[in-house]
Amino acid sequence: MSSTRPNQLFRNKSSKIAAIPMIVTALFVFVGGTIWTVVYSFTKSGLLPRLQWVGLDQYERLWATRKWLVAIENLAIYGLCMLVLVFVIGFILAALIDQKIRFEDTIRTVILYPYALSFVVTGLVWQWILNPEFGVQNVVRGWGWKSFTFDPLYNADIAIYGVLIAGIWQGSGLVMVLMLAGLRGIDQDVWKASRVDGIPTWKAYIFIIIPMMRPVFVTTLVIVVTGIVKIYDLIVAQTGGGPGISTEVPAKYVYDMMFQANNLGQGFAASTMMLVTVALIVIPWTILEFGGSKHRD
Amino acid sequence: MALLPARLRVEKIMKNSVEIKNLDLQFGSVKVLQDLNLDIGKGEFLVLLGSSGCGKSTLLNCIAGLLDVSGGQIHINDRNVTWAEPSDRGIGMVFQSYALYPQMTVEGNLSFGLKNAKLPKPEIAKRIKQASEVLQIEPLLKRKPAALSGGQRQRVAIGRALVRDVDVFLFDEPLSNLDAKLRADLRVEIKRLHHKLQNTMIYVTHDQIEAMTLADRIAIMRGGQIMQLGSPAEIYGRPINKYVADFIGSPSMNFLDGHVENGTFEVGDLSIPLDGYEFVDASATDGPATMGIRPEHVVTGELVESAPFQVNVEVNLIEPTGSDTLVDCEVAGHHFRVRMDGQSRVSVGEKLRLGFAPTRASLFDANTELRL
């Protein structure tokens, strides 16, 4: 260390140099990229981005496009069902596994492995299992129930539920792991106290344990929701958006507009809408978790 | 008060409140409790004392029914409750971490178990009122645990045991999470509570001050067994073995390794007369032994002249604590501590004359470490 007072800018120099990639990523890619996309969503960009302002035209067209409306509707159905089912299944599984059961590691390993697989693999497997000609429908018909029909991927009305099955299969293990970590983090004395008080287990879960797990639930919710909004690969692999446009989702709409329809403006507007959706979840969460830190124990 | 009838029930006197018979507990091949027997009288305050891992909390959890025992029986109020659910055993329990239900108000915490047991509303309200009066937590009833201080939380936790209107209270290191001052305050409060309610209380702690001040009887545990069971005075004055002697008392007992010969204790070139020492076994024979003398039983100054045994030492080190001054010296080659009044003026290197009475000392067999 030299005895002269170093320049403020060069204090901690190595650390600042080391942080350059982070700063560049944060400022240029994340902030810059986001602002750029939002700005260009108000332009008439087609094949190439052009700074020709058209106001809200892109958004008006977006919300007048059937494919986008279907995509939003699908996202809502998929998202809501996914959220509810994945939480219910994940929590029940975690609670069952938390009962000091045998073969815990095996069961956990089996339930979580789908999460290690890519959405493409997941989509293709379930495409095969749900294939009416060879899959579940065929097998059940083979047992003698000739009129049995289960062909979600070939029926536009319910195709999104076929995707939902795959999504749940892939994602519930994650929720289970998070919930289990939450359950294991509960002070064992609380369980003891509830037993001394004579509270039945199910009541203890509902009135004591679940309320205590609020932070875990919130974190899991944020992770699951951001995952749902991003859903893309699963659709591409499992249904390709079909039959027809019945399983389109916003992320796919964005990709198709940007890279196949040469309609960048639409892509920008659609992706901005996705950003808004996520912001509606993440911002309240941030305020809740980190803003009101005064009354946390 | 509805909380008091417990005292009336004491009239079936001398029936034990809790009886533990041949209790075994093992996890896999590890024996945690071994053939443990313990009777606790009605209205008695029993403290289970020991260092961590001695099995004291495990024993308490067995009594509560939170752990399934491997062998033996547990009786509470003359009822064999070995297989009973914790809530059916007639106990209330207070935990170290308070274990309050964090999302409920204090009132909710107190009433949850009662509501669940389908008690009529007026009865619940009455019990909460009484308990909160006794514990002075009435102003806190509408608050949530997060908004309470550690001491207040523990009062609520005690309250949750109180409203159950049971005869036996179990405390699992209830004061360990509190700071020193609060701990002292709440200790007094628990003692007062016991006087008032006259319930049986079983109290687990590793803090000997808590044990000494609270207990009617102390059970000192080690390695899943009870080493000594007795009143605080007995445990302090006549420790049954060297472990107990060393464990109880702060600063701890001085030990001199020597041997007993013809009614004197020989250590180095000193001969300490054992006149008046009460041997456990009158026919005790001569042989190697350890003498234990508590630092506070050594006298200095004018009092020395009246002591049966006297010795000259040189002061090696002084530890003033304010109320007392601890003096380190050497007696017959053994490290030796003396507790003197905080006012005494001593300095390192000074010559000091000490005296003590062998009647207040303890003698242990050098091999078995049992009291002679």
Add this chain to the structure above:
Amino acid sequence: MTDTSLTPLTGPQGPKPRKSFSRRNIFLYGTLITITLFYALPLYVMFVTSLKGMPEIRLGNIFSPPLEVTFQPWVKAWSQACTGLTCNGLSTGFWNSVQITIPSVILSIIIASVNGYALSNWKFKGADAFFTILIFGAFIPYQVMLYPIVIMLREIGLYGSLGGLVLVHTVFGMPILTLLFRNYFTSLPEELFKAARVDGAGFWAIYTKIMVPMSLPIFTVAVILQVTGIWNDFLFGVVYTSPDNYPMTVSLNNIVNSTQGVKEYNVNMAATILTGLVPLSIYFVSGRLFVRGIAAGAVKG
């Protein structure tokens, strides 16, 4: 102690008798076994399908084990299956994925660990602000940044190349990895860092000589997280590389969903397993570390 030990005990004693076939246990294990089977089923179906010949698939039931085991579908999936344009199987995609994954994992971990280290031990003014932006960035849908990155890569001449994709993976891996390393380094005793500074070690010396050797477990977690994440990526692969450089997931999708010719389900399933093999092996080998990676990723920043 009393002499009760001498009189024999009557009434309930010892452990509470429990039926191993209690209603509770039947419900508990019944549910768990059913669910476990549901989760295991697809993997099983993939395997048996990939080992059957096409005639058997047309006749049989997808759940039945193969009557005649054949490895032909695997060979075909690896080296002959058609992606619509070429018929080189998955092998090209596999090697592309290897070439993408290895440098991406190394680069992203080096950068993120140094970042995390700077954030935990050498905090400078404004560091937390950048970090907060970075964490928020993790929640922004990728679609929002997709096109701006195309432009950036084009500007530096990496658009369509493996190098460009490596850069993209490094950027998008940064939030979670930085968080992971920052939290880990913060949990190390600060005295260690202070002692090293008193001994005259500087930023890089402390990082390489003290922090890295102490952080092997977290580096392992990071490697697991990144290898599976990058291997499984589809979107970035499609957007930022050209068909010659497509990673394995993209090739797989092109093989299975290409509309030309007769569908060979056994080859498709063999290809699907092959693609899933790398993350699956990592998952089954690393076990708890994998779980720790997820949990670390889930813990709020």
